[in-house]
Amino acid sequence: MSEKKECENIRKSLIYKTAVEYGDYTLNHVTGCSHGCKYPCYAYMMAKRFKKVSSYEEWLQPKLVDNIFPLLSKELPKYREKIKTLHLCFSTDPYMYGHPEICRASTQIIEKANVFGVHCSVLTKGILPIELANMPLENEYGITVVTLDENFRMEMEPGAAPMEERIRALEALSEQGCYTWISIEPYPTPNIHEQNLDQLLERVSFANRIIFGRLHYNKQVTAYKGYQDFYNTCAKKVIAFCDEHEIDYHIKKGTLVE
Ligand code: SF4
Numbered sequence: 001m002s003e004k005k006e007c008e009n010i011r012k013s014l015i016y017k018t019a020v021e022y023g024d025y026t027l028n029h030v031t032g033c034s035h036g037c038k039y040p041c042y043a044y045m046m047a048k049r050f051k052k053v054s055s056y057e058e059w060l061q062p063k064l065v066d067n068i069f070p071l072l073s074k075e076l077p078k079y080r081e082k083i084k085t086l087h088l089c090f091s092t093d094p095y096m097y098g099h100p101e102i103c104r105a106s107t108q109i110i111e112k113a114n115v116f117g118v119h120c121s122v123l124t125k126g127i128l129p130i131e132l133a134n135m136p137l138e139n140e141y142g143i144t145v146v147t148l149d150e151n152f153r154m155e156m157e158p159g160a161a162p163m164e165e166r167i168r169a170l171e172a173l174s175e176q177g178c179y180t181w182i183s184i185e186p187y188p189t190p191n192i193h194e195q196n197l198d199q200l201l202e203r204v205s206f207a208n209r210i211i212f213g214r215l216h217y218n219k220q221v222t223a224y225k226g227y228q229d230f231y232n233t234c235a236k237k238v239i240a241f242c243d244e245h246e247i248d249y250h251i252k253k254g255t256l257v258e
Pocket of ligand 1: 034042
């Protein structure tokens with residue numbers, strides 16, 4: 001295979017249907033993710049299992065799909081009537097920290113989808129640009145916030161944006177009237193990291209919606225005696241906080257179990 005061929009990242013299709021709750025359709029226009037989350041990252045585990053990447057080091061070197069816009073020009077007219085919400089992204093991060101080319105492509109994708117009348121939902125551990133306030137449709141902009149402790153953030157999400165910077169960018173969009181949301185998932189048990197959920201909720205109380213979910217695929221969680229009680233208590237706290245502050249909420253499956 002030539003060197004050029006090895007570097008190519010050509011896909012046959014981009015938009016696909018999903019059963020996950022953020023959107024009924026999704027697209028992942030990048031292979032890999034330099035955020036390198038250690039929770040672990042489900043997308044990395046799947047990419048490794050299906051031989052899309054051979055190692056964690058390769059996963060950390062993101063590759064934009066080369067034919068994003070030709071594919072979108074074919075697929076958006078085809079799916080526009082069917083899509084309620086197009087989610088970016090399940091298997092990578094659309095606003096990858098330190099990758100302006102990926103961020104630019106994501107904003108262009110959202111704009112193009114909106115021009116076709118397709119509403120988008122976005123979730124990132126990067127910095128959402130303020131231009132998103134000027135998109136043709138009202139999209140839903142979200143960030144993941146599982147801690148306010150920058151040391152724990154660096155341990156678990158080593159390549160992602162610093163937490164306060166991430167929150168401030170979302171807050172700026174909220175101040176511009178955008179619909180904003182927070183994903184508090186995967187939330188750690190106290191044996192992994194002891195922290196104050198009330199403080200975290202207060203910091204993100206500007207958001208329109210909060211999603212709360214437990215940590216999966218990590219043996220330290222099940223090693224924590226009473227982990228289900230812990231998650232039940234946290235989930236109830238999130239519900240009470242959201243009710244009090246008139247914030248929409250969603251508790252992920254398997255988090256509140258009684
Ligand atoms: S940001 Fe998402 S896709 Fe990227 S490494 Fe972290 S969990 Fe995986």
